[in-house]
Amino acid sequence: MDRMKQNLHQASKASYQDYFGKSISLFCASLVGMLVVAILYFVMTRGLATFTQNHISLRSFLLGQTWNPTQIGANGQPEVGALPMIVTSLAVTLLAALLATPFAVGVALFVTEIAPRRGGQLLQPMIELLVGIPSVVYGFIGLSALVPLMRHLFGGTGFGILTGTLVLFVMVLPTITSLASDSLRAVPLDYHSAALALGATRWQMLYKVVLRAALPGILTAVIFGMARAFGEALAVQMVIGNAVLMPKGWLTPTSTLTSQLTTGIGNTTLGTLPNNVLWSLALILLVMSLFFNSLVRFIGRRGRMQK
Amino acid sequence: MQTYQYDQTNICQPTLAPALATRELEVFYGDKQALFKGSLQFPKHRITALIGASGSGKSTFLRCLNRMNDRVATVKGRILYHDTDINQRQINVYQVRRQISMVFQRPNPFAKSIRENIAFALKQQGLHDRAQLAARVETSLKAAALWDEVKDELDQSALALSGGQQQRLCIARCLALAPDILLLDEPASALDPISTAKIEATLAALRHDYTIIIVTHNMQQASRIADYTAFFHLGHILEYSETEALFTRPQIKVTEDYISGNFG
Numbered sequence: 001m002d003r004m005k006q007n008l009h010q011a012s013k014a015s016y017q018d019y020f021g022k023s024i025s026l027f028c029a030s031l032v033g034m035l036v037v038a039i040l041y042f043v044m045t046r047g048l049a050t051f052t053q054n055h056i057s058l059r060s061f062l063l064g065q066t067w068n069p070t071q072i073g074a075n076g077q078p079e080v081g082a083l084p085m086i087v088t089s090l091a092v093t094l095l096a097a098l099l100a101t102p103f104a105v106g107v108a109l110f111v112t113e114i115a116p117r118r119g120g121q122l123l124q125p126m127i128e129l130l131v132g133i134p135s136v137v138y139g140f141i142g143l144s145a146l147v148p149l150m151r152h153l154f155g156g157t158g159f160g161i162l163t164g165t166l167v168l169f170v171m172v173l174p175t176i177t178s179l180a181s182d183s184l185r186a187v188p189l190d191y192h193s194a195a196l197a198l199g200a201t202r203w204q205m206l207y208k209v210v211l212r213a214a215l216p217g218i219l220t221a222v223i224f225g226m227a228r229a230f231g232e233a234l235a236v237q238m239v240i241g242n243a244v245l246m247p248k249g250w251l252t253p254t255s256t257l258t259s260q261l262t263t264g265i266g267n268t269t270l271g272t273l274p275n276n277v278l279w280s281l282a283l284i285l286l287v288m289s290l291f292f293n294s295l296v297r298f299i300g301r302r303g304r305m306q307k
Numbered sequence: 308m309q310t311y312q313y314d315q316t317n318i319c320q321p322t323l324a325p326a327l328a329t330r331e332l333e334v335f336y337g338d339k340q341a342l343f344k345g346s347l348q349f350p351k352h353r354i355t356a357l358i359g360a361s362g363s364g365k366s367t368f369l370r371c372l373n374r375m376n377d378r379v380a381t382v383k384g385r386i387l388y389h390d391t392d393i394n395q396r397q398i399n400v401y402q403v404r405r406q407i408s409m410v411f412q413r414p415n416p417f418a419k420s421i422r423e424n425i426a427f428a429l430k431q432q433g434l435h436d437r438a439q440l441a442a443r444v445e446t447s448l449k450a451a452a453l454w455d456e457v458k459d460e461l462d463q464s465a466l467a468l469s470g471g472q473q474q475r476l477c478i479a480r481c482l483a484l485a486p487d488i489l490l491l492d493e494p495a496s497a498l499d500p501i502s503t504a505k506i507e508a509t510l511a512a513l514r515h516d517y518t519i520i521i522v523t524h525n526m527q528q529a530s531r532i533a534d535y536t537a538f539f540h541l542g543h544i545l546e547y548s549e550t551e552a553l554f555t556r557p558q559i560k561v562t563e564d565y566i567s568g569n570f571g
Contacts, residue, residue, distance in 0.1 A: 197404055198427065198431075199428060199484065200427075208431065
């Protein structure tokens with residue numbers, strides 16, 4: 001009896017295990033948290049230095065159209081207008097998403113609803129393979145196949161928004177497809193039978209019931225795709241032309257935020273203005289990815305509330 | 308464990324005009340046979356209950372009647388509706404399902420508003436006139452005894468309703484199509500007794516205009532609402548007669564054991 005009393009008050013091996021597991025996961029979680037905070041802090045301080053140390057106005061940075069950080073412009077300030085890059089980045093992202101979404105939803109429907117067996121065995125691994133191909137390979141294929149093709153078809157240099165969009169289209173397609181298939185698979189089977197039992201055809205069931213129910217998930221998939229497109233550097237850099245100029249058409253050489261970052265980062269010294277403005281570009285990228293993330297969360301919450 | 312003879316059956320032929328009849332219906336899931344030569348006649352404007360233990364094939368049988376088993380199982384035999392065998396390849400299944408509607412075990416309203424849930428199938432058939440849609444929504448909700456509870460919140464999500472209300476919405480959704488026959492697969496098994504009572508009252512009122520076939524686990528429910536009852540056991544339909552007769556004077560030993568709870 002006494003022994004039992006003693007056992008009840010004493011910590012045992014089980015309680016140490018519990019404590020040990022808790023500490024490990026807490027350690028990992030706080031490490032990741034610290035990393036995120038550190039990155040945010042680093043990019044913030046560097047990126048804001050353009051405005052605090054070099055006294056560039058936010059307006060001329062966001063709306064200026066000439067990019068030439070080593071030259072002093074007419075207004076006595078270095079020319080660091082990032083608008084062409086912002087516009088190009090947004091353009092290729094939106095166009096790629098616009099182009100990829102119908103294809104992705106079509107493939108996702110095929111894989112989940114129309115031919116789950118064949119689709120699952122053949123198409124799914126193929127799509128997953130596409131995700132794993134390094135972006136430099138996509139860029140290389142774009143450079144050696146797409147750019148000459150564009151030049152042949154439309155004239156000009158072959159570099160530009162259109163080529164960038166096409167490369168990004170192939171890159172975001174698997175992302176959107178696999179996430180959209182997941183959300184289609186999550187639609188309760190009850191909905192299928194309910195719609196069919198009401199005399200709906202398969203098309204009516206898919207279009208009016210299944211797709212509607214999966215809509216929040218599909219939107220999330222599209223936004224993840226856009227986030228990937230927006231952040232993609234290497235592949236885009238190889239086909240966009242890398243001239244910081246306002247795009248004047250589908251195929252004029254231009255530059256995205258990411259491509260300018262990778263091109264410029266090796267040619268500048270830390271602490272100088274040309275380096276600081278690159279950090280400001282990185283800050284824009286960070287803010288945009290935060291925006292995409294919160295959009296995903298917002299849609300997720302809306303979707304849950306409906307249910 | 309007793310052994311029973313399955314070749315001995317007692318299947319009545321109701322004298323009333325049949326709305327639907329099956330002739331030697333057999334169902335196979337792959338190699339496994341789930342239903343053996345089921346021949347039943349369902350009299351018009353009556354409620355028929357299908358009872359039996361889990362796995363006895365009653366739900367499988369029910370799902371054949373509006374071809375919901377098409378993609379899951381092989382169905383052999385004939386299903387006669389308006390002198391037509393609707394278990395043929397060339398039959399328009401969408402038309403079949405509009406006439407022979409089904410309510411499932413778990414309430415399954417769409418993630419849409421109450422109004423849209425009912426209007427869904429009507430819109431699919433090309434009805435877009437707002438006034439007509441509103442009228443159909445109202446009459447079918449009234450027929451399912453749900454109108455008074457939801458008339459002020461027709462544009463709210465159907466998923467906010469209680470389980471019993473959702474199930475009556477599913478019934479209303481079927482009624483909006485003005486079907487001939489209503490198939491219900493254990494419609495009250497996921498519901499509490501009060502909701503169950505409401506569903507039963509709804510069905511009792513509907514039997515004047517519809518032929519109803521209901522699968523139920525609950526023998527009291529069958530004896531309360533059904534005019535005819537069929538007893539299923541291991542894929543065989545062993546007994547079919549008027550409900551009162553089946554429950555008071557079962558002719559087959561298995562039926563007697565099942566309804567008296569002296570089973571297996």
